[in-house]
Amino acid sequence: MEPLTGRKAEIVAAARDLLEAGGPEALTMRAIADRLGIQAPSLYKHFPDKDALEAALVAAGFVEQAETFAAVTRSRNPLPALARAYRAWATAHPHLYVLMTSRRLDRDSLPEGVEAAAAAPLLKACGGDPNRARAAWAFAHGMASLELANRFPPDADLDAAWRAGVDALQAPPTTPRST
C-alpha cells in the first residue's frame, strides 16, 4: 500500500469531504462522482467496490493520526498531551473517526506499519508497557466515542473526566488489587 496519487487520491479526498460534512449516509458512490463532475460508474475504474474506497479512507486516517501523535511525543509529560491530541483529532473528524474505529480493521489495506506507528507514541508514553498502553487507548477511545455519540449527561464536565482518567493512568503502577 503506497501513498495514493492522481485520480485515486482525488476520489478519496472527495469521499472524505462528503463523509466529514454529511456523515456515512452522505457517502454514496453517486455523491462522490457528482463532486468530481463524473458519473458514478466511472469510479469503478479506480476502485473495485465501495468497500475498497472506504478502506482507502480509513488508511488515510491512520497515516494522519500517526503523524499527528508523533508530533506531540516530545513533550516531557507526554500522556496528557497525547490525550489532548487524541481527543482533538476525533472531534475534528468525527465521522472518519467512527469509520476508523467501529468496523473490523482490514489490516491488509493499511500501509505497512502505520497501525504500529499510530500506536507507538502512546506505548512510549506508557513506559513501554503494552497493557497500560492498551488501557489508555481504551480510555481515550471510550471518552472520544461516548462524547461523539453525546452519551454523557449534558451537565458532565468532560475536561475533568479526561483529567481524572489521564491522572489515574499515568500514576506509577500500584500493587494490583484486582483478582
Next chain:
Amino acid sequence: MEPLTGRKAEIVAAARDLLEAGGPEALTMRAIADRLGIQAPSLYKHFPDKDALEAALVAAGFVEQAETFAAVTRSRNPLPALARAYRAWATAHPHLYVLMTSRRLDRDSLPEGVEAAAAAPLLKACGGDPNRARAAWAFAHGMASLELANRFPPDADLDAAWRAGVDALQAPPTTPRST
C-alpha cells in the same frame, strides 16, 4: 415508559433475537414480522416507525444492564467485579451493546431513571466521584467496543489490559500531573 406487555413485548423480543443473531442488517421490519408469522405492515399498528421499535430495544437493554450491575455491587472490591460484569454483558450481547452505545441516546424513550440506575453501581464503586466514574466508564466502554470490533492486535492480552486499567482507576487519586 412502562414495561412492555402483550404484542408489543413480543415484537421487541423478536427484534432482539434477530439483532443478536444477525446484527443490525438482519433487523428489518420484514424479518421481524416473519418471525412472528405476520406481515410487515402490521407492525406499524404497534410502533409508529422503526426508530421507535429500536428505541424500545435500547430501553430494554438498559433495564437489563441496571439489574445486572446492581447485583455485583455488594462485593467488597466492586470495581473489578463491575468491570467483569460490564465486559461479560457486552460480550454476551454484542449487537445490542453497539446499538445502545453508538447512536445518540434518546432519553425520552427510556424508562424513568434507568440510565442513572445503570450508572449508579459504578459511581458508588468510584467513591461518588463522577469524574472518576466517567473515566472508568469510558475505559470499560473503550475496551469492550474495541474488543467487539476486533481492533486489538491478535496477540494482545486483553485480560491483562483490563487489569491494568482497573488497577490504575481504583488506585487512590494521586497529585494531578496533567495541566
Next chain:
DNA sequence: GTCTATATTGTGATAGAC
C-alpha cells in the same frame, strides 16, 4: 389487529460504446 397491494426511494453495481 391483520391482511393485500403498492408507493417511494435509494443503493451498489454491470455492460458496452466511445
Next chain:
DNA sequence: GTCTATCACAATATAGAC
C-alpha cells in the same frame, strides 16, 4: 477513463379492505 443505460434489489412506509 469516461459516458449512457439499466439492472437488481432491498428498505421503510402508506392506503384501504376485512
